[in-house]
Amino acid sequence: MDVIEIKNLTKTYGKARGISNISFNVEEGEIFGFIGPNGAGKSTTIRILLSLIYPDSGSAAIFGKDCIQFAPEIKKNIGYLPSEVFYYDNMKVKELLNYSASFYKKDCNKRMKELADIMDLDLNKKIDDLSLGNKKKVGIVQGLLHEPKLIILDEPTSGLDPLMQQNFFELLKEENKKGATILFSSHILSEVQRLCNRVAIIKEGKIVTVEKISNLTENTYKKFKVETKAPLDATYFQISGVHNLEVKGNVTSFIFKGNINDVMKKIAGVEIMNLWIEEPDLEEIFMHYYEKEA
């Protein structure tokens, strides 16, 4: 079953911002990455899913129900963590969390304490006095305390130190094992790579591709770095399947997709000092997608 179905969603703001004709599905039980640079339309899409804003055309459904028409009902089972968290300043953390819990008709007290423990959050502080990272922790606890079936995260790691990030990711994996579906938006590829099963890449309001992370990183792409005795002509490795070709002095690097023998023959044709062949990380593949479109 698809937890999120997005069909031809379009939303334009005054200037160039917005999204156009976005479609993708998120299946039940997966951790789905939503990736793109700032301003590409990630938050716009998420805000439409949460019916904070309304689309110009197209539709989105969550748990099989239209996300505008059934908004209050759907939101019972959604936990949301925005990229920047803002709360009512003169409230204590505990008060805010209790207020948040009061919207869901179940007892969230036990879970709240567990989460606060994991995230090392002091419940008795005033929100006003919290640092950015600690506010983010409040956001995490607040988003998860009602044990939602769908967790929507918009750039969730900003402000968290690496240790807390680790705890947070473990927490997400646990929730996922218990059956929660996660939509994880980010511009940091390594974290998406670490966590997600599938990923949608968005650029300037359009979906560039939706693929399995494993498809993106394994099998298809190889990263080459060749150090030669004499500087190479920039066009030497210009064969089909080569992307992101870069020549820096004696070092030539590129990403290759295709028959590996072709590129090995080219390498055999020059005197090499050293050779690295690696799995490219998502970032490099991502850059490749962006260049192709540009």
Place this chain on the structure above:
Amino acid sequence: MTELLKDMPKSLRVVFGFNQLDLSKVSGYFGVLFIYLLLMATIHATMLGATVIAKEERDKTYEFLFTKPVSRSIIVTAKLLAALTNIIIFNLVTMASSMMLLAKYSHGEAVNDEIARLMAAMFILQLLFMVIGSALAAVKKKSKKAASLATGILVFTYFLSVAIDLNDRLTGLKYFTPFKYFEAKNVMYGGGFAAVYVVISVVLIAALTTVTYVFYKNRDLNV
């Protein structure tokens, strides 16, 4: 005292609100004072109506509140009820303190009925300006600016009411300023509220409340 006031030029009397009120009586004195109480109460109501709606976006807390499993209509209802409670408290405190203070100086003149009637008038105008504020906050794209715009409307209509008093040819405009709806002299001495203004007020309040709900429901929440 009365002679002295009568010798003042009409424009001055109008601007200070002395016109047609007998300042030698405590009720007349309160009638003059009333316009200032009314101004304060309506400014309070306007700001309250506008900010209660606009504040989630202003403070960026809307991503918290509006992702909870409640509809926008329920949230608006709760907000308007909270503002209404504030307005009622403001009104009751004004009424109680006015009655207590005037009792000391009334020399037996019965003024409590008049005060109660004026406060009822004030309540209608408080409600009206509250929904002017909330409707503007719901309609305007930048809802933060709703409070200042709504207060601007209030100040404008107030000066319009003064201008009408100064210039008889403007009398026709009296329907456009709520400050002419329930004037102290009419409410106290003229036997209460004119039906036409009560009807206008009720219709405006109902319409602006509807505008608040409809526009807020369809609004893109953004900063």
